[in-house]
Amino acid sequence: MDHDEARAKLLDTAEELFYARGIQAVGMDAIRSGSGVSLKRLYQCFPAKSDLVEAYLRRRDERWRRSLAEYVGAQPPAEAVPAVFDWLRQWFSEDDFRGCAFINSFGELGEGAPGVARVVREHKDLVRDYLRTVAGSDELGDQIFALLEGATVIAGITGDPGAADRAKAAAETLVRAASTR
Structure with a gap:
């Protein structure tokens, strides 16, 4: 081998x-x-085990963000923000869904594993940057990011994929409010 x-x-x-x-x-x-x-x-x-953990998270990051971007990119631009939450619902509904691997990893290891903490922060920064692009503004993107993260934590803890639907409704309200400014 x-x-x-x-x-x-x-x-x-x-x-x-x-x-x-x-x-x-x-x-x-x-x-x-x-x-x-x-x-x-x-x-x-x-x-070292930390090297393996970092590599696992980096690979998961690339696959996770690619899957989200492909799904959202296949939707009409006006539906991009809601599509983020439709994708989340699909992910939350998978049999092996255990929450966010990055939040779970940071929760387990925290600052005691600086390389892992760095990879987690990089992932979250890249997701936030992507959502800023999807939303068309930093402020709205940051709000969508907070909804995505909250829904992921709720779904991971409760096992309820409906957290994505509730976050989607809130995101649609934010999008409407931003369009009237």
Whole structure:
């Protein structure tokens, strides 16, 4: 197994286990055995668990933001903001939805893992910047971002995908109010 194949298997396993169980509950041996990668190769790919966590989050960030942008981009521009919340509802309805991997990771590790905290902040900054573009203004984008984050936390805690619908209704109210200014 070459380095790239091992890295991909390790990241696949890490994502599955970290997201389902939490980072601190999953040891490197579980990643090794779940991936079928030797311990030596694991540490060649990721010298420390924090390196693996950061890589897992970066890969998840790229996939998550790409999926959101593709969904929203397929909608008419006037429907872009509501589409964000339609996409969220679909995500919240997935069987393996466990909330936001970035919030969960920061909640577990916080500032004690500065590299992870940096990746989490970068993700949140990129999402906020994207929503500012979708909304057409920084102020409205920041408000949409707050609704997205709140809905995600609520859905993660309660298991209720309807949090996206309530946030969508609030976002539509904000969009209407912004258009009358």
